[in-house]
Amino acid sequence: MSRRGGTRVRPTRKPIVVVAGEDRNDRLSLRILLEEFCPEMRGRIVEIGDPVRLHQATGANLAARAETLARKVRARAVRDDTTVACVFVHEDLDAVDDDQYPITRLRVEKALEAALGTAHYALAVAEIESWLLLFPDALTAVSGSWWVPARYRGRDTGRLTDPKQVLMKEVSGSSRRYREADAPEILGQVVAMGLAASPVGRNRSYEQLREDAARCCSEHISAKSR
Ligand SMILES: [Zn+2]
Known part of the structure; x- marks a missing residue:
């Protein structure tokens, strides 16, 4: 002291x-x-x-x-x-x-x-979830059961009306469904993988x-x- x-x-x-x-x-x-x-x-x-x-x-x-x-x-x-x-x-x-x-x-x-x-x-x-869809590899790294379908890759994710629903119903499934509390972990993975400056899409x-x-x-x- x-x-x-x-x-x-x-x-x-x-x-x-x-x-x-x-x-x-x-x-x-x-x-x-x-x-x-x-x-x-x-x-x-x-x-x-x-x-x-x-x-x-x-x-x-x-x-x-x-x-x-x-x-x-x-x-x-x-x-x-x-x-x-x-x-x-x-x-x-x-x-x-x-x-x-x-x-x-x-x-x-x-x-x-x-x-x-x-x-x-x-x-x-439209909401912060649209940012998560820019990082398909980080999503799969967080949960091996998560996969971003081709139709959402390389897109302008700001044009998706309900990215949260895309994450819950089309990226994740019943084995581990996306929840809002997952967002920080996913972005932490984005940073850990060095992807933050390389979004897939815009x-x-x-x-x-x-x-x-x-x-x-x-x-x-x-x-x-x-
Ligand atoms: Zn400032």
Whole structure:
């Protein structure tokens, strides 16, 4: 224990990266990918459970929701006796990728930036399960009974209306059926197999997360941590 003048010296914590979202599995999934895309985030990501309802909000309503989230983020930094390097907010669009998706994503990201300074909005199309279908080999590595049918390989998985059902009914079977709690393990396998940068097929929301993590790493984390 280091003590100086009877007062315990607090460890200097690096600025935190906050991952906010409603679902614990989704937050953990995001964290696994962020730490892979930006190793400098390892050991500094904290999670905030928040019933994020941003993609359907506009105008003053959206600004108010972003500000509520920002207050929680600032309170967490105060509690941890540190500052905030950046924030990633996850939400499922629950609709397929279309022309409206980038417009919605940008509208919310601007509102988050206004409230937080720097922030990234990880709006998954249609939901985070669509990202898992980009990695057939990792799915089979997690369970030998899982197999992604050819018709889902090399696709734009953001166009699938119900990727969770595809995973439950067409990829997995009765011997081990996919559950939402499996998502972090599958993405952990993706990372372990070195596949995170080599998706089979595409998904704009996954590509967006990669770009955001890289930009955050070079512009936000490094700038606030040195
Ligand atoms: Zn950032």
